[in-house]
Amino acid sequence: MKQAAKDAPITIDSVVEIAKVYITNPEHIELIHRAYELADLHHAGQLRKSGEAYILHPLEVAHILAQWQAGPKTITAGLLHDIIEDTNVTKDEIEQDFSDDIANLVDGVTKLTKIEYISKEREQAENHRKMLLAMSKDIRVILIKLADRLHNIRTLKFLRPDKQIRIAAETMDIYVPIAHRLGIYEVKAEFEDTCLRYLKPDFFYGIANSIKKKKHEREAHVERMIERITGMIEESNLELISIKGRIKNIFSIYKKMEKQDKKFEEIYDLLAIRLIVRSLPECYTALGLIHANFQPIPNRFKDYIAMPKPNMYQSLHTTVIAKSGNIYEIQIRTPEMDEIAQKGVAAHWAYKENAKISQAQEQSEIQDKLKWYEMLNSYEGEVDDAANLLELVKGDIFNANVYVFTPKGDVFDLPPGSTPIDFAYRIHTDLGHKLTGAIVNGKIVPLSYKLTMGDVVEIKSNRNSFGPSEDWLNVIATSQARHKIRHFFNKERKKDNINKGEELFLYELKARQKSISDLDLEHLANMHKKLDVSNWDDLYHNIGRGHVLAKTILDKYFEEESVIDDQMLEREINEAVKTRPPAKARNRFGIIVDGLNNIDIKLAKCCHPVPGDKICGYVTKVSGITVHHVDCINVVGKDRFVDVWWDNGDTSAFTTKIRVCALARKNILSDILQKLTSINSDIMNLNTTNYKDTILIDLSLSVRDLDMLNRSANAIKTVGDVFSVERVM
Secondary structure (H helix, E strand, C coil), X not given: CCCCCCCCCCCHHHHHHHHCCCCCCHHHHHHHHHHHHHHHHHCCCCECCCCCECCHHHHHHHHHHHHCCCCHHHHHHHHCCCHHHHCCCCHHHHHHHCCHHHHHHHHHCCCCCCCCCCCHHHHXXXXXXXXXXXXXXCCHHXXXXXXXXXXXXXXXXXXXXXXXXXXHHHHHHXXXXXXXXXXXXXXXXXXXXXXXXXXXXHHHHHHHHHHHHCHHHHHHHHHHHHHHHHHHHHXXXXXXXXXXEEECCHHHHHHHHHHHCCCHHHCCCCEEEEEEECCHHXXXXXXXXXXXXXXXXXXXXXXXXXXXXXXXXXXXXXXXXXXXXXEEEEEEECHHHHHHHHHCHHHHCCCCCCCXXXXXXXXXXXXXXXXXXXXXXXXXCCCCCHHHHHHHHHHHHHCCCEEEECCCCCEEEECCCCCHHHHHHHHCHHHXXXXXXXXXXXXXXXXXXXXXXXXXXXEEECCCECCCCHHHHHCCCCHHHHHHHHHHHHHHHHHHHHHHHHHHHHHHHHHCCCCHHHCCHHHHHHHCHHHCCCCHHHHHHHHHCCCCCHHHHHHHHHHHHHHCCHHHHHHHHHHHHHCCCCCCCCCCCCEEECCECCCCEEECCCCCCCECECEEEEECCCCCEEEEEXXXXXXXXXXXXXXXXXXXXXXXXXXXXXXXXXXCCCCHHHHHHXXXXXXXXXXXXXXXXXXXXXXXEEEEEEECCHHHHXXXXXXXXXXXXXXXXXXXX
């Protein structure tokens, strides 16, 4: 992005001059003029640290947006982007004078200056959270913010050194990755070089001086290489649109020196040449000519045309050695690819005046093109804490540079060290929770397998899985997967606390020769308002996690019970009688059949239902009723059902089956059996199957009910190197 000359400050006329190239509607141009007039009026008298009138900053932002061919509303919002933060103009006034669309854009880039925070770090995190969530709703927000930050970075020299370092560090931390993910490489490169100048001036000026020393010599080498390539292309009758040579930017050289622990003199691939050809087939023809005439360096060829980056970047990259001994990186692309390579999303969604597409449709298209953007959008309702949101975005989006594929060819980018577990949660939360195995490049792999560039990943799942294993937390790389797994176990622990609390409460009631029907929940809740009890589960949860004793609650309740009206007590007893369960079942399974007694009942061997499962009775033609789990695939689409339910008083034992997938390490089986023995779980049968370093263990267990089955499954999940536990149905 070229800067305006110092002696030619940006004016509204220069902004409009660029905008008129692609915006021809007079009303839209008038909108931009009105925004400027309002901004000029309210920023009057305000100065920047440079001593210039403040209005020059919004003008610069609008100028950059016009160069990106942003729409009239985006340019308007760019002119007004500081007006809420730095003047008395409100969002409502902008909405009234312009539109709610423009008001929302301005509000999206406005800092939270009216709120007091306990620390500068907390304030910064909240501002980033506000911006990221606004960006997730409307991509134009971040385009305005990038233009704003670009001009601020260009004028850092006017700030105090401490502010220069703070803003440069924030830019590298937040805005460089955003520019990269949006594919706006010209902005990313300017951010990187400018920030390096303030964060590590010794490195910046050292590299700059080293480049300068042999500048003419390198330029001569590049010119000779360009002449030779141009001649080759012309001889082959290809149409060469343009060819450019350059030395790599300072920051990329710095990163090579740092990563390879080398001095400047030891970095050889400093030179780059870019070929722009007419069509996609000609890209490959040109590549063939380059490789036929120059020695390619092995493992340095990248085909980003066949496999575009998730930010839509497409190009062919190869590195070759010229006869002079110089090493060149060659990039080959079409004009359309080049525009997207330089301007990224800003080029792809450049304003088209007569295009019949709504903002909602445009956002949907962006989510289809940029999968990470869809991922950002999903965070809105899941993460309330600003620091957690920033951690998720930095770890899972900004740091993602490993590209893997689904069997259908969809590409996903993940951070280094990611596993099939991370991949499953990236696609969908339920897929992660129900994950039971993974196939990578056609081979079964353990769930701890580290994904590498180009892997094709197929996720195996089962709706009867008991959920993730806590052991997964030791191998995953993404904050998103960690957040989802922890949320799952927090819910599971809440269930455990509820069960524990209910058991303690009912035990205390029984000791008093009372039952739940003797209690009024609303009256009890009013007596303990600090507990925030709205249902029985809330009460049990508070007891189960030790916030209050069941004895304390009942002591207080029955102290006041004498004041309860006799008639109210009688009503409660009558209500309890109405809801009392029907007569005891008359079969060995403890299953009650609606309206039928003395009928032959069998439990289905395909799904092995146990008390606590939702069940249905299938009327067979010759052998009475077969009871299935309602989710059993063998009853889907069939009729001839009767209502059945469990007699909760029955204490029979039932056989059911589970499957465990684990790392085939030494003692894994004995560890699982020991864990089951510790909770008195009865094992009826066991079979194992090995797949390289993975073992499948099929267990038949004898359990009283679903709670006992869940306790057994949860116990197995605590064993190290257990990947998944699922119910066999």
